Amino acid sequence: MAIKLIVTSDGSHSLLNEELDETYHSIHGAVQESKHVFIDNGIYAYSRRPINIFEVGFGTGLNALLAAQTNLPINYTSIEAFPLDESIFSQLNYEPKELLLDLHRNQHLHTSNFKFKKLHTTLEAISIDEVFDIIFFDAFAPSKQPSMWELPMLSKVCNALTPGGLFVTYCAKGQLKRDLKTLGLEVETLPGPPGKKEMVRGTKL
Numbered sequence: 001m002a003i004k005l006i007v008t009s010d011g012s013h014s015l016l017n018e019e020l021d022e023t024y025h026s027i028h029g030a031v032q033e034s035k036h037v038f039i040d041n042g043i044y045a046y047s048r049r050p051i052n053i054f055e056v057g058f059g060t061g062l063n064a065l066l067a068a069q070t071n072l073p074i075n076y077t078s079i080e081a082f083p084l085d086e087s088i089f090s091q092l093n094y095e096p097k098e099l100l101l102d103l104h105r106n107q108h109l110h111t112s113n114f115k116f117k118k119l120h121t122t123l124e125a126i127s128i129d130e131v132f133d134i135i136f137f138d139a140f141a142p143s144k145q146p147s148m149w150e151l152p153m154l155s156k157v158c159n160a161l162t163p164g165g166l167f168v169t170y171c172a173k174g175q176l177k178r179d180l181k182t183l184g185l186e187v188e189t190l191p192g193p194p195g196k197k198e199m200v201r202g203t204k205l
Contacts, residue, residue, distance in 0.1 A: 028195025
């Protein structure tokens with residue numbers, strides 16, 4: 001997999017998958033996108049504690065890193081089909097750097113508030129036996145990874161949501177919103193991060 005380090009508009013790094021011609025984050029700002037979509041409109045929009053999070057697409061580790069820094073009690077499970085090599089993730093300029101490296105190097109990590117588990121698998125292959133409060137759906141775009149955004153995969157993660165739980169993603173495609181409604185979620189189209197008009201949050205009824 002050909003991966004290239006890039007600098008986004010807020011100064012934070014992202015990666016370009018040259019085979020897919022797709023970036024891991026918004027070119028308008030990787031950190032500000034993750035904060036807006038997954039932290040502000042995900043974690044901080046959810047009132048119960050502790051929070052159990054399931055992430056589809058660990059990628060650069062940015063979402064997990066930011067979640068850990070909220071200092072809220074969080075149990076975080078992430079899956080990644082194509083883990084990055086250390087020669088790549090060690091170059092990323094996210095802080096704190098030592099925590100970022102630990103998240104990449106370890107399958108399990110516990111801090112005072114943050115319990116982290118990372119699985120090297122695909123959404124197709126995994127059996128989700130736990131119940132989660134928030135789904136971070138951060139797969140590559142539907143135009144690049146269409147199967148990830150089809151009803152069977154969406155159903156798999158939405159079935160694991162607790163009532164009142166949240167599905168959050170940067171994507172705002174009409175088909176996604178229709179499918180989430182089909183799966184029993186109340187769908188909100190929210191303002192997107194800088195450079196992107198909209199994002200989606202669904203609430204399990």
